[in-house]
Amino acid sequence: MHRKKQIVYISHCILNQNAVIREWERAQGAFNNIIRVLLEDNISIIQLPCPEFTFLGENRPPKTKEEYDIPTYRSLCSQLTIQVVNQIKEYIINDYEILGLIGIQGSPSCEASGEKGIFMEELMKLIKEENIDLNIFDIPEEYIEEQSQEVIDAFKSYIRKIL
Ligand code: SF4
DSSP: OOOOOEEEEEOHHHHOGGGSOTTOOSSSSSOHHHHHHHHHTTOEEEEOOOHHHHHHOSSOOOOOHHHHOSHHHHHHHHHHHHHHHHHHHHHHHTTOEEEEEEEETTOTTTOOSSSOOHHHHHHHHHHHHTTOOOEEEEEOTTOOTTSOHHHHHHHHHHHHHHO
């Protein structure tokens, strides 16, 4: 067997909707149809931690980015990203391709493009310091499992582009 050495980092809740705010889940478990696109191309998936769950637990209220933007939360996000970036560096040194980073549009923590969430801001800061370039895709706010074929098509195009 030979390994393909292609990896995508994804926001935690793409694989585990149990981590989102109660009643805000958009799938019963994972975003299966998004994950399936990656699996079909034998792309390995690394699940980022859920910073909000880590900070406030499962039964947390919805909060804005401004409400989350306090030193203790930034510091937690910053700590969580150190391990992630060390791992990315280790893969790159050993000739793995980090194909991309998949975030969650509209999340005060995990939006990776546009108005970045706090966790992604901290992650990007470290990634930039290491001169690492990542292709970014955010799962749109309107995505609901089994009801969003347009998003799946857009995601497939993104994957074709970065492969
Ligand atoms: S968007 Fe980020 S903080 Fe929100 S549930 Fe998903 S992983 Fe957790």
